Amino acid sequence: MSGADHSPACPAESGPPSEPSTTAARPDEAPPNAASTEPSPPANREEPPRGPSLAVRLLAAFLALAVAFGGIVGWGLHRSRRAFEGVRLLDEGYLRLALSTAELRATQAILLTLLERILDEPDPAATRSWVETVRRLRPERVARLGEIVARIRTLAPDDAARATADGLARDLARLGEDARAGDAALDRFFADLDAGRQEQARATLEATLERERAVDRGLRAAGREADRQVADLSAALQRDESRTFWMLLGLALVAAGIAIGILVFVHSILAPLRALERAVRAVARGDLSGRIDVRRGDEIGRLAAQFDRMTAAIRERDERLRALQQSEKLAALGRMAAHVTHEVRNPLSAIGLNTELLQEELERAGAPEATRGMVQAIAREVERLTRVTQSYLSLARTPRLETAPTDVARLARETVEFHQPEAETSGATLECEVQGEPPAVPADAGRLRQVLTNLLRNALEAVDGRPERRVRVVVRPLRDGVELAVSDTGPGLSDEARARLFEPFFTTKRQGTGIGLAASQQIAAAHRGTLACDPAPGPGATFRLWLPALPSSGASGKDGGASAGGRTPSGV
Numbered sequence: 001m002s003g004a005d006h007s008p009a010c011p012a013e014s015g016p017p018s019e020p021s022t023t024a025a026r027p028d029e030a031p032p033n034a035a036s037t038e039p040s041p042p043a044n045r046e047e048p049p050r051g052p053s054l055a056v057r058l059l060a061a062f063l064a065l066a067v068a069f070g071g072i073v074g075w076g077l078h079r080s081r082r083a084f085e086g087v088r089l090l091d092e093g094y095l096r097l098a099l100s101t102a103e104l105r106a107t108q109a110i111l112l113t114l115l116e117r118i119l120d121e122p123d124p125a126a127t128r129s130w131v132e133t134v135r136r137l138r139p140e141r142v143a144r145l146g147e148i149v150a151r152i153r154t155l156a157p158d159d160a161a162r163a164t165a166d167g168l169a170r171d172l173a174r175l176g177e178d179a180r181a182g183d184a185a186l187d188r189f190f191a192d193l194d195a196g197r198q199e200q201a202r203a204t205l206e207a208t209l210e211r212e213r214a215v216d217r218g219l220r221a222a223g224r225e226a227d228r229q230v231a232d233l234s235a236a237l238q239r240d241e242s243r244t245f246w247m248l249l250g251l252a253l254v255a256a257g258i259a260i261g262i263l264v265f266v267h268s269i270l271a272p273l274r275a276l277e278r279a280v281r282a283v284a285r286g287d288l289s290g291r292i293d294v295r296r297g298d299e300i301g302r303l304a305a306q307f308d309r310m311t312a313a314i315r316e317r318d319e320r321l322r323a324l325q326q327s328e329k330l331a332a333l334g335r336m337a338a339h340v341t342h343e344v345r346n347p348l349s350a351i352g353l354n355t356e357l358l359q360e361e362l363e364r365a366g367a368p369e370a371t372r373g374m375v376q377a378i379a380r381e382v383e384r385l386t387r388v389t390q391s392y393l394s395l396a397r398t399p400r401l402e403t404a405p406t407d408v409a410r411l412a413r414e415t416v417e418f419h420q421p422e423a424e425t426s427g428a429t430l431e432c433e434v435q436g437e438p439p440a441v442p443a444d445a446g447r448l449r450q451v452l453t454n455l456l457r458n459a460l461e462a463v464d465g466r467p468e469r470r471v472r473v474v475v476r477p478l479r480d481g482v483e484l485a486v487s488d489t490g491p492g493l494s495d496e497a498r499a500r501l502f503e504p505f506f507t508t509k510r511q512g513t514g515i516g517l518a519a520s521q522q523i524a525a526a527h528r529g530t531l532a533c534d535p536a537p538g539p540g541a542t543f544r545l546w547l548p549a550l551p552s553s554g555a556s557g558k559d560g561g562a563s564a565g566g567r568t569p570s571g572v
Helices: 054-120 124-155 159-194 198-285 299-365 369-396 408-425 445-463 495-499 516-526
Strands: 404-406 429-434 441-443 470-477 481-488 530-533 541-548
Touching (some): 054 159, 054 198, 198 299, 408 481, 445 470, 445 481, 445 516, 516 541
Parallel strands (some): 429 470
Antiparallel strands (some): 470 481, 481 541
8 A cells, every 4th residue: 555544534513513522542542563564472481490590500510521531641640550560560570580580591501511511520529619600690580589479469459460570479489499409418418529529419409400490490380470470461452552542532422522512501501691792782872672582591591581571561562652652642733733624624624615606606697617616616715624634633533332242254245345335446356255264352343343444445546557456355354353454566665655654644645634544543553453554675566454252252243233323334
């Protein structure tokens, strides 16, 4: 509907009018902001159930992260300590045992070699000196082996390692006994040799060699056990190193996953703060239409709920203030219009009466056609001014409703049918569609016809001369009420015109008074409904009238005010 308004069709009144009521519509009945067809959201949004506080949730998240990384570090330290203990056992235990055993075996081999050829030496005294030297070194080295085995038992990490150390200790004890027995036999051999008992000395030497060979066998067994333990420990350390690396890598990946999960969790907790910041900035700019709508039980959710309640309360306050200002403006304009109408209609009545008398006189006198045409033009302008003053009076009066259960769908069909001849004359297509089952509404059928008639005439004027001339009326149930939408294929409305559509005396038409839409919105507000224009840009316009249903209305009203008044739309 490109035209901003259309004055309601009003019958002329004879004689000077009585002083019209200047009482404006009550603030709760004043027209709401025309920028939106949606009702204001409730000021009290239901608060979500309380959950864990934000501090508790963040603390739990960071505790989980700390536990994860603490577990990884603790396990890594445990594995590192086990590896250190294994290396220490290998370094201070079995490697030293293997080296000491090898040294003692070398000494024992020298002793056996010397003893095997001592009787064949040309100078047995020199050989004896070497044998005595080796004998003095052996007890110290055997004792050193015992100390190493004791150290191995001390460093043993488990029972199996301690049992191995105990076995080595027993072997060394037998080795010590064999060494002492060998020393005693060697003493007897030297005693026989010094006494010149060659045959007895040779027999004693054989017994001594047998004892020393037993010592050598013991040393070889100890050396083999030490070598085996070194090899086993080295292999175990390598296996532990590889296992520890992969375990640490796996645990690091798990910890990284936990960290990412906690990061996402913390981000999801704090994400509404950005929406809250945007909403606060919007409110600072004066935009109160946004909602945060965070359904959470923590502090941020409660803050968002309170913020939404605050903006809803501010919106409702602003709407009440706008409604009050509109009511005061309408009241002031009504008083002015009533005063002007009162001062103008009496002269207009006189001018109209004298114009009719002049027409009759000119017809009797046979005045020229041009003269009679000028008088007829005066009569038409007087009639037009009379209609304009009547429309001003309609704005000055507070709508008084005679409500009854009304079938809006039926009323819309009847009004559209009434305007079909007008649409056909202008070449326009006028349609009416009812969607669903609109409920009955408590309404003054005559006033609703007045509003719908004004919207239809504006739409028909808007499509006049357009390539596509189509006006469509849709009635449907909406939000516990009924919506009646009138759309057209006209040129549309500018943003400036759309913002001032419902201001009294604002019009985009040459012959408009700027009263029709203001009065229509006043009637809608008196019904506790809304009348607004869709803010969609581009060609065409859609006006939406919403009316609340009866409290217990579940179906369309079949009888009531919809049929009152016949097919002729009533005026103000």
